[in-house]
Amino acid sequence: MSTRGNTIDGFGYAKGLRERIAGRVATLKSEHGLTPCLVVVIVGEDPASQIYVKNKGETTKAVGMESRTIVLPADTTEPDLLKLIGELNADSSVNGILVQLPLPAHMSSLKVIDAIDPLKDVDGFHVQNAGRLAVGLDAIVPCTPLGSLMLLKDALKTHGDGNLLGLNAVIVGRSNIVGKPMAQLLLNENCTVTIAHSRTTNLPELCRTADVLVAAVGRPKFIQGDWVKDGAYVIDVGINRIEVEGKSKIVGDVDFDAALPRATAITPVPKGVGPMTIACLLNNTLQAACVQHGLPVPGDL
Numbered sequence: 330m331s332t333r334g335n336t337i338d339g340f341g342y343a344k345g346l347r348e349r350i351a352g353r354v355a356t357l358k359s360e361h362g363l364t365p366c367l368v369v370v371i372v373g374e375d376p377a378s379q380i381y382v383k384n385k386g387e388t389t390k391a392v393g394m395e396s397r398t399i400v401l402p403a404d405t406t407e408p409d410l411l412k413l414i415g416e417l418n419a420d421s422s423v424n425g426i427l428v429q430l431p432l433p434a435h436m437s438s439l440k441v442i443d444a445i446d447p448l449k450d451v452d453g454f455h456v457q458n459a460g461r462l463a464v465g466l467d468a469i470v471p472c473t474p475l476g477s478l479m480l481l482k483d484a485l486k487t488h489g490d491g492n493l494l495g496l497n498a499v500i501v502g503r504s505n506i507v508g509k510p511m512a513q514l515l516l517n518e519n520c521t522v523t524i525a526h527s528r529t530t531n532l533p534e535l536c537r538t539a540d541v542l543v544a545a546v547g548r549p550k551f552i553q554g555d556w557v558k559d560g561a562y563v564i565d566v567g568i569n570r571i572e573v574e575g576k577s578k579i580v581g582d583v584d585f586d587a588a589l590p591r592a593t594a595i596t597p598v599p600k601g602v603g604p605m606t607i608a609c610l611l612n613n614t615l616q617a618a619c620v621q622h623g624l625p626v627p628g629d630l
């Protein structure tokens with residue numbers, strides 16, 4: 330029997346991934362004179378978004394890529410943002426374009442994402458990338474699901490037989506940026522996949538059938554310990570800020586302390602899936618730069 334109660338170190342895995350990306354970036358520069366360039370656009374002053382964008386800029390530079398950040402006021406019009414995206418699409422020095430979400434309420438994020446050149450859509454949110462992933466073609470894969478899959482595969486290798494084939498996967502959450510692409514990735518790995526959501530009946534019972542349980546509902550400690558099947562692999566995508574005794578604290582969608590003894594392995598929050606999101610963004614930017622220049626795309630990093 331495999332052990333129980335292992336915590337998956339997303340922070341450490343992301344650090345290793347960034348180091349491997351930095352190695353590839355250095356090679357790309359010395360062999361092809363190419364430095365991948367990522368442009369991040371932020372509209373408004375959402376404090377959490379400002380922190381994520383700052384982190385993206387710093388980590389992009391730390392791996393040797395070029396980083397540009399464009400800060401727009403909250404009252405920017407949608408046509409003005411679309412015009413900027415058009416200019417970035419046409420700029421051959423730009424390899425990746427990311428528009429930080431959420432956008433102000435007067436903009437349609439679907440319309441804005443749709444304006445990004447799919448080859449530069451390093452978030453993997455464009456409908457062409459979503460469609461390509463769904464039919465099994467090469468695609469830019471959304472960063473959080475991609476990072477979650479990397480952590481899951483690594484945990485399976487460390488604590489199990491390394492095999493996802495035939496496992497029952499339950500994903501709680503049906504968003505376009507996490508739940509649906511995560512389902513596609515796990516289907517591609519030959520899991521039997523169920524997507525659950527807030528209207529799903531008998532959610533605790535359904536979760537108890539999951540060999541792989543992915544929580545992406547955005548509700549603090551929503552998944553309780555006794556919803557976790559003995560020996561399951563649990564990936565907690567939630568990042569929820571709560572107040573505990575007057576102090577702000579980040580917790581996931583899973584009641585970690587209650588789930589840990591039942592799970593074979595589980596991601597913590599913080600330092601689980603979160604750090605993988607930015608590391609995978611760099612991975613996608615590197616891949617996008619290679620594709621745009623007709624160079625071989627680095628395999629699994």
Ligand SMILES: Nc1nc2c(c(=O)[nH]1)N[C@@H](CN(C=O)c1ccc(C(=O)N[C@@H](CCC(=O)O)C(=O)O)cc1)CN2
Pocket residue numbers: 381427428429430431452472473568579598599600601602603604605606607
């Ligand atoms: N265009 C996008 N917008 C948003 C995305 C995205 O992938 N693309 N994801 C989130 C925010 N996000 C990156 O943008 C992000 C969130 C959290 C983390 C992270 O590392 N979290 C840490 C905790 C951070 C803290 O202390 O506040 C962790 O989990 O350890 C990275 C990236 C929404 N918008």
